Amino acid sequence: MYRVRIVADLDECRELWTRHIPQENISDLWDIRACFQRHFQRRPHFLVAENGHGVSGLLPLSWIEEKQSFGYFPGETWDGKTWLEQNRLPVETDLALEALLAYCPDRFHLRYLFFPECASETRRRVDEIGYLFLPPQFDYDMEKYFEQFSHKTVKRLKKEVAALEERVRYRYDDITDFDHLARLNLSRFEARSYFYDNRFLESFRSLLQLLHERDWLRITTVLVDDQPIAVDMGCIYRGTYTLLAGGTHGDYPGVAKLINLHHMRRACEEKFDRVDFLCGDFSWKTLFHLTPRPLYLLSTVVPQEATGDTQEYRSAANG
Secondary structure (H helix, E strand, O other), rough: OOOEEEEHHHHHHHHHHHHHHHOOOHHOOOHHHHHHHHHHHHHHEEEEEOOOOEEEEEEEEEEEEOOOOOEEOOOEEOOOOOOOEEEEEEEOOOOHHHHHHHHHHOOOOEEEEEEOOOOOHHEEEEEEEEEEEHHHHOOOOOOHOOOOOOOOHHHHHHHHHHHOOOOOOEOOOOHHHHHHHHHHHHHHHHHHHHHHHHHHHHHHHHHHHOOOOOOOOOEEEEEOOOOEEEEEEEEOOOOEEEEEEEEEEOOOOHHHHHHHHHHHHHHHOOOOOOOEEEEEOOHHHOOOOOEEEEEEEEEEEOOOOOOOOOOOOOOOOOO
């Protein structure tokens, strides 16, 4: 039997989070989430399931006022949906999860979930597919990676990238290039850009500063005649290189493929365990034979009809 209580004090929420969320991925870190909480200022609503032995489950929620529903903490939104991925459901048993969900408010929409192994299969509803590049599978050798492709496809891809590569140079880890990233993204997508919402823009600035202070930040800038035509922001944490956001210039077709392959080459050279290109159903991700990883959804909210007008950048990786 479980007793479920609500925690709304942010300091107590932080204590629960750091005690019960494993710190395996960059999005597992409270300080990362706090970058968004600082600017969105959502009301936390953590559900804690307890039995006689202590905490058996945690469901970290935030109230999203404009959607009139709860989302996964910290409730940061882009295009009306939460953005941070790989959200955890730390529960000891399926019964603990069911107790939390039974106590959940009527309206909730929890995206990008890692489902615990103990959870019932009937609860597993795929939200979106994340995509990984795994350098160890290819002995950190891009030529072995290209063996997955047909000869014709490899030849075409290398030719397209080589034509642009002759014109460009790269600049690394210049924190001021974030301004170019935001400008390129806004120029391409206007109101559909992540950064059109000033709360999201300032959250990313806070994230940028935090990653820079901890020496986890990666900024990759592609220049033609000293002008940025693509900028990606990523981070390194525990052997994973995660691409977080990016922008490209619309006058340079092929630059997205160029910068994505560049990330993959660097990951091989530096012996990373994986490159996480996050979710987003872009054709280049399947074309590049990336490894799919489903993330899951728990929701009582009827989804809006798709408009067909989806943003090209779910992550920095695009095509």
